[in-house]
Structures are given as structure tokens and as C-alpha cells.
Amino acid sequence: MSDVRDLLHRLARLLSTTPTVCDADAVAALLADLALVRRVLEGREIALMSRLAELADVDDSIDPERINAAATARPARAGAASARRARAATSSPELRRALDAGSLSGDFLDAWQTAIGLLPEHRRAELASLEASLVAVAIAERWTIDRFRDRLRHESRRIEDDGGQGRLDRQRRGAGVRAWTDRQSGMWCLSGRFDPETALSLQQRVADELERVFHGERPASCPADPLLAQDWLRARALANLINGLGGAVGDPEMIIVIDQRTYERGEHASTRVDCGGLEVPLDVIRAIAGRARFVPVVIDRHGTVIRQGAPVGSYRSVFDSLAHPVALDHGRTRRVASRHQRRAMRAMYRRCPVPGCERHVSLTEAHHVQYWELGGPTDLANLLPLCRHHHDRAHAERWQIEVHLDRSLTIRRRGRVTMSTGPPAAQWV
Ligand SMILES: [Zn+2]
Ligand SMILES: [Zn+2]
Numbered sequence: 323m324s325d326v327r328d329l330l331h332r333l334a335r336l337l338s339t340t341p342t343v344c345d346a347d348a349v350a351a352l353l354a355d356l357a358l359v360r361r362v363l364e365g366r367e368i369a370l371m372s373r374l375a376e377l378a379d380v381d382d383s384i385d386p387e388r389i390n391a392a393a394t395a396r397p398a399r400a401g402a403a404s405a406r407r408a409r410a411a412t413s414s415p416e417l418r419r420a421l422d423a424g425s426l427s428g429d430f431l432d433a434w435q436t437a438i439g440l441l442p443e444h445r446r447a448e449l450a451s452l453e454a455s456l457v458a459v460a461i462a463e464r465w466t467i468d469r470f471r472d473r474l475r476h477e478s479r480r481i482e483d484d485g486g487q488g489r490l491d492r493q494r495r496g497a498g499v500r501a502w503t504d505r506q507s508g509m510w511c512l513s514g515r516f517d518p519e520t521a522l523s524l525q526q527r528v529a530d531e532l533e534r535v536f537h538g539e540r541p542a543s544c545p546a547d548p549l550l551a552q553d554w555l556r557a558r559a560l561a562n563l564i565n566g567l568g569g570a571v572g573d574p575e576m577i578i579v580i581d582q583r584t585y586e587r588g589e590h591a592s593t594r595v596d597c598g599g600l601e602v603p604l605d606v607i608r609a610i611a612g613r614a615r616f617v618p619v620v621i622d623r624h625g626t627v628i629r630q631g632a633p634v635g636s637y638r639s640v641f642d643s644l645a646h647p648v649a650l651d652h653g654r655t656r657r658v659a660s661r662h663q664r665r666a667m668r669a670m671y672r673r674c675p676v677p678g679c680e681r682h683v684s685l686t687e688a689h690h691v692q693y694w695e696l697g698g699p700t701d702l703a704n705l706l707p708l709c710r711h712h713h714d715r716a717h718a719e720r721w722q723i724e725v726h727l728d729r730s731l732t733i734r735r736r737g738r739v740t741m742s743t744g745p746p747a748a749q750w751v
């Protein structure tokens with residue numbers, strides 16, 4: 323447990339400071355205190371629940387979940403989650419120590435537990451043996467939870483060492499769809515998870531149908547706001563497909579990224595294959611490749627797409643396709659980014675380029691850096707793939723974004739720099 327006096331001091335400061343007199347730095351300092359206090363309290367909760375679990379082991383009348391739910395006036399499932407965490411903590415001593423000290427949050431314990439559970443039983447000890455070193459580096463380098471999860475995935479892949487086949491088998495077994503009616507809005511909601519192999523074809527089907535309804539006639543119920551319309555049309559595309567009203571079946575699509583030197587001089591390529599953010603074992607890619615469309619793109623040394631071919635049915639036709647490049651600049655002739663442009667952005671970016679954002683590029687929307695309303699063209703150089711959240715913010719706060727030669731960004735609000743990023747090429751490392 324971190325120094326109690328220090329903790330109480332922070333808590334007192336947190337509760338006694340009037341937010342209205344704080345500047346941004348003072349608020350940031352208080353938020354850091356708040357996060358620490360929260361982490362320590364989370365660690366305390368886990369310790370208390372562990373004690374309940376011990377007591378329950380010797381006294382059958384004690385039910386930790388029920389006691390937690392009753393004491394905290396939370397639903398039973400929240401009590402169950404706390405009890406689960408406590409049980410997980412007993413088998414992860416290093417994480418438990420870090421939680422007690424407030425150095426890591428409970429998310430880390432959850433991610434750790436998930437990673438262990440995803441490995442086949444005879445391989446779990448191998449990951450467990452890394453607990454101390456991973457926890458130490460996560461604390462020392464102040465990892466975010468996403469960074470920690472990435473690292474766990476990487477280690478698990480290394481430990482399993484079967485080209486991802488075991489993981490894919492588990493993912494196939496882990497598929498499921500849940501449907502419910504939201505009490506407040508009365509809307510029917512769907513949530514589903516699919517293994518990446520199935521997802522490849524599903525994503526493609528939805529993308530194809532979305533493209534079709536996008537260019538079709540818009541019914542009156544389609545929102546006028548372009549962002550809301552995207553959601554609406556996606557729902558429409560999915561409904562069409564389920565109702566058997568969808569268009570022709572498309573093939574899975576892979577983007578083949580070729581660097582400029584390779585293209586011009588035919589040197590050996592360090593080719594990467596993009597499957598829309600899904601991790602698919604190479605064998606599966608090879609199997610799909612027989613019926614896939616390939617989209618060849620050439621990037622320059624800054625990672626900018628300078629030439630792109632139309633999709634072709636065979637890997638061998640990739641260079642023929644590049645001989646007749648598609649248009650990536652539409653000027654003022656269309657407002658919405660074309661499918662070609664969206665493919666180009668997928669080749670250039672892995673994620674939403676706003677600092678700290680982890681949304682994959684396949685979940686982004688094309689934003690006009692120079693606003694369309696202000697005469698900005700729908701040219702590739704003027705487009706930026708922003709996730710829904712940052713796209714909304716960009717418009718609401720009228721971000722002025724400067725895109726540099728390597729496509730690193732400077733983002734200004736009312737003339738003041740609020741954020742800047744490195745080049746997106748670094749996202750691929
Ligand atoms: Zn926009
Ligand atoms: Zn974002």
C-alpha cells in the first residue's frame with residue numbers, strides 16, 4: 323500500500339480545492355491525484371473481497387457476491403465481478419502488489435486474467451512466469467492499458483507459436499450474438515463477435531452493401547447530417563443483407579502495399595497485407611487469396627500513397643493494375659471520400675491519427691482537413707481518417723489541422739496548438 327500519509331494528503335487536497343480557481347495545470351495535477359486515489363481504492367476493494375473469499379472457504383453461509391452487492395447497493399453482477407477479480411488477484415501476486423500500491427489499475431488485472439485464460443492450459447505457466455517483468459516495465463514506462471494488452475497478445479502469440487491457428491480455433495468457438503431491446507429508447511440492439519476469418523467476409527459484405535445503398539436513393543428517414551447518415555446507412559445495409567435484399571456477393575479484399583523503390587526498380591518488397599485490422603493467420607490468408615481481390619498501392623518514403631490500382635482478381639495482375647492508376651483526387655466534384663480514397667487511407671494509416679487514439683483505420687471516417695464548406699477539395703492530400711469521436715470533436719471545435727510532408731499533424735484550436743503527432747508511418751513499426 324502506498325504511503326498512507328501521502329494518500330490522505332492528496333485526498334484532502336482533492337476535496338478542499340475549488341475547481342473554479344484552477345488553471346489547466348492545477349486541474350491536471352488534481353486529476354492525477356484522483357487517478358491514484360482511485361487505483362488505491364480499487365486495490366483495497368480487491369483485498370477486501372479476497373478476505374471475503376477466504377472467509378467463505380471456511381463458512382458456507384458467507385456468499386461474497388451477495389455481501390458485496392448488498393453492502394454497495396449495486397446489482398448482483400457488479401458484486402460477482404468484484405469477487406471474480408479478487409479470485410484472480412490471489413493467483414497474480416505481482417499485479418496484486420501493484421494494485422495495492424496504486425501503481426496499476428484493476429484493468430491490468432482483468433487484461434492479465436483474460437490473456438492467461440486465452441492460452442491453452444499447458445502453456446499458461448509460461449505467460450505466468452513473465453508476470454513480474456511485465457508488471458515492472460508497465461509501471462516504469464507508465465504503460466496505458468492498451469499498450470499492456472498489445473504486449474500480452476504479442477507474448478501469447480510467441481508462447482503459442484503455431485502461426486495463430488490455436489487462437490483462431492478458440493476465436494471460432496468464441497463467436498456469439500446477443501440481441502436485446504433497450505428499455506429507454508425501445509430500439510432493438512445487436513451485439514456480436516466473430517472470429518476474424520468469418521469477419522473478413524462479413525465486413526466485406528457489409529462494406530459492399532453499404533457502398534450500394536450509399537449511391538442509391540436516400541429515403542426521407544435518412545438523417546441529413548453526414549456523420550449520422552453513415553450510421554443509418556450501415557444499419558440499412560445490414561438489414562438489407564439479413565432480409566436477403568443485398569446486392570451481389572463481393573470477394574474479400576486485400577490491400578498490397580508496395581514501396582516506391584520496389585515499384586520503380588523492382589527491388590525485393592517488404593510487402594504488407596491489410597485485412598481491415600483483423601489478425602488472420604497466414605495460412606488463412608493464403609486460402610482466401612484464391613478468391614480475394616487485391617488492391618495494389620504504391621507509397622513514397624513518407625508513407626503517402628502516390629499510385630493505386632483498381633482491385634484485381636489475381637496477385638500476378640497487381641503490376642498491370644498499377645499501370646492504369648485510379649483517381650485519388652476528386653476536387654470539388656464529390657463531397658464524400660470515394661472507396662479508392664478510403665483504401666488509400668487504409669494503406670497509409672493503421673489508426674486514427676489523433677495522439678493517444680487507438681481506433682483502427684477501418685473504423686474511421688474521412689475528414690476534410692480544409693473544410694468542404696470552405697472550399698476544401700475531396701483530394702487524398704486533404705483527407706484524414708478520423709474515428710467517430712475525434713471527427714465529431716474536430717467539427718464541434720473547428721480544429722485547424724496542418725498536415726506536414728510526412729503526414730504528421732499539428733492540430734490547432736482557435737489558433738493555439740493543442741496537439742501534434744508523429745508521422746503515421748511510425749504506426750506500422
Ligand atoms: Zn469532417
Ligand atoms: Zn480517434
